[in-house]
Amino acid sequence: MVQCKNLTKKYGSKVALRDATLHIYPGNIYALLGPNGSGKTTFMKILGDLTKQSSGEVLFEGKPLSIQSRKDIAYLPTESQAYPFMTVGDYGKYHKSFFPEFQEEEYKRMLEEMDISLKLPFKALSTGMDKKARIAATLARNAKLVLLDEPFNGVDLLAREEIEKMILEKKQENSTILLSSHLVEEVEDYVQFAIFFHQGKVLSVEQLERMQENKGQNLTERYRSLLGKKKEG
Amino acid sequence: MLTLLQYEMKKTAFMKILCGFALFISQAFVMLGTATDNYVVAGLGAGLLIFFSFLVIFILGLSSMASLSKDLNTTQGYMLFMLPKHSAYFLLAKIVESLVSTFLAGLVIVLIFFFNISYFAIDTEAYKDLLEMFWNLVMSGKGFGTLSLYMIRFLATAAAFWIFLSTMAILCVTVQASIFKGKALALVVSIIAFFCLFLYLFSALPELAANISWEYKDPIFYGMILVLSVGFFALSSYLLEKQRNF
Numbered sequence: 457m458v459q460c461k462n463l464t465k466k467y468g469s470k471v472a473l474r475d476a477t478l479h480i481y482p483g484n485i486y487a488l489l490g491p492n493g494s495g496k497t498t499f500m501k502i503l504g505d506l507t508k509q510s511s512g513e514v515l516f517e518g519k520p521l522s523i524q525s526r527k528d529i530a531y532l533p534t535e536s537q538a539y540p541f542m543t544v545g546d547y548g549k550y551h552k553s554f555f556p557e558f559q560e561e562e563y564k565r566m567l568e569e570m571d572i573s574l575k576l577p578f579k580a581l582s583t584g585m586d587k588k589a590r591i592a593a594t595l596a597r598n599a600k601l602v603l604l605d606e607p608f609n610g611v612d613l614l615a616r617e618e619i620e621k622m623i624l625e626k627k628q629e630n631s632t633i634l635l636s637s638h639l640v641e642e643v644e645d646y647v648q649f650a651i652f653f654h655q656g657k658v659l660s661v662e663q664l665e666r667m668q669e670n671k672g673q674n675l676t677e678r679y680r681s682l683l684g685k686k687k688e689g
Numbered sequence: 690m691l692t693l694l695q696y697e698m699k700k701t702a703f704m705k706i707l708c709g710f711a712l713f714i715s716q717a718f719v720m721l722g723t724a725t726d727n728y729v730v731a732g733l734g735a736g737l738l739i740f741f742s743f744l745v746i747f748i749l750g751l752s753s754m755a756s757l758s759k760d761l762n763t764t765q766g767y768m769l770f771m772l773p774k775h776s777a778y779f780l781l782a783k784i785v786e787s788l789v790s791t792f793l794a795g796l797v798i799v800l801i802f803f804f805n806i807s808y809f810a811i812d813t814e815a816y817k818d819l820l821e822m823f824w825n826l827v828m829s830g831k832g833f834g835t836l837s838l839y840m841i842r843f844l845a846t847a848a849a850f851w852i853f854l855s856t857m858a859i860l861c862v863t864v865q866a867s868i869f870k871g872k873a874l875a876l877v878v879s880i881i882a883f884f885c886l887f888l889y890l891f892s893a894l895p896e897l898a899a900n901i902s903w904e905y906k907d908p909i910f911y912g913m914i915l916v917l918s919v920g921f922f923a924l925s926s927y928l929l930e931k932q933r934n935f
Binding site: 553 | 692770772774934935
């Protein structure tokens with residue numbers, strides 16, 4: 457579905473992503489793991505076509521990223537991006553206006569389940585509620601590839617469970633999901649692949665089942681063995 | 690395009706409300722001063738009204754550029770740049786919004802001034818004469834009337850300059866937010882670049898026009914403004930598509 461070859465992104469003299477080469481296969485959930493500033497967000501922003509790579513190549517379904525691919529890739533940024541004058545309902549209408557595949561009813565259903573009123577203005581929402589509303593809109597876009605940047609950040613336990621439920625529902629619709637998180641233990645239960653980032657480099661892409669069979673490690677142990685060493689070094 | 694335009698209008702709504710409020714307060718001072726025969730208050734109101742009439746036009750133009758700068762430098766921009774549309778649409782929506790807002794503000798200001806002229810023209814016969822004189826001037830000459838043509842030409846020139854300035858400002862903001870993003874003093878440098886470009890072009894264009902014979906002056910002048918505006922616009926759109934740097 458996605459092929460990246462020697463993907464590099466520089467912001468001035470700082471290298472945010474260095475020579476990332478990897479494949480993303482459809483119908484799976486990928487966890488993007490690594491410490492802060494390791495290149496996860498930059499990688500997602502490149503896939504979301506919000507930032508252009510300095511060098512390297514990225515293909516989505518065999519073609520370079522384009523206006524068409526923006527229809528098929530939905531990105532949830534860490535920070536809120538909604539216009540301050542918008543209500544939660546307006547946010548859905550905005551998506552409906554520009555993305556023909558957007559399922560407004562699905563968006564409303566998800567919000568209802570999370571007890572978020574459509575009439576609430578975005579500027580009045582707490583961090584958690586803001587994130588939940590934006591996740592609902594991102595998932596309701598019915599995109600082929602969904603990029604969720606730290607969807608559990610600043611969200612309480614119960615809300616996390618609700619978000620996980622929504623993500624798993626989306627997975628059943630055969631969407632491919634990439635999510636970055638620092639909650640390694642929690643994502644272990646439902647992700648199929650893990651991509652480890654460190655200092656802008658992709659250290660390893662591992663299938664969880666194989667990782668457990670071949671290395672006898674779960675995700676947390678693997679994270680420690682890969683990134684703990686780096687930190688010590 | 691209409692939906693984009695709608696959202697652009699909403700983004701700058703606060704500034705529009707503020708401008709409307711400033712005009713309203715000034716007019717209220719004029720009315721209050723005349724109603725109470727307090728000519729100091731009336732004079733103050735009239736002064737403020739003239740001052741804000743110019744300022745409102747300037748602020749509305751600036752607020753569109755400020756909105757573009759916000760879109761390019763904060764996460765709010767994700768709302769636009771994640772959409773499956775070419776960046777040219779977003780820029781076009783901003784230019785149209787700026788043009789429509791300024792035109793409507795100009796219209797409101799003209800209406801306020803006409804209202805004041807008619808309201809304070811105690812001698813209604815004189816006012817009738819004034820209107821008749823104006824009407825005759827508008828309709829005099831061949832066809833539509835010479836004054837009408839001058840007015841249309843004035844509006845067309847104002848609109849052309851507005852678009853020219855907008856596209857030039859858009860280019861500066863875009864260069865700052867794409868190529869020089871994150872660099873120290875990028876915004877200051879882009880503002881200075883805008884004024885330098887503005888001063889250079891405005892001194893170069895009349896010089897160039899002076900060497901052209903009278904009958905070709907208008908089409909060449911408008912043509913040059915059009916070519917430069919389209920060039921600035923195309924370059925900005927290209928940078929936003931190919932050098933995105935969020």
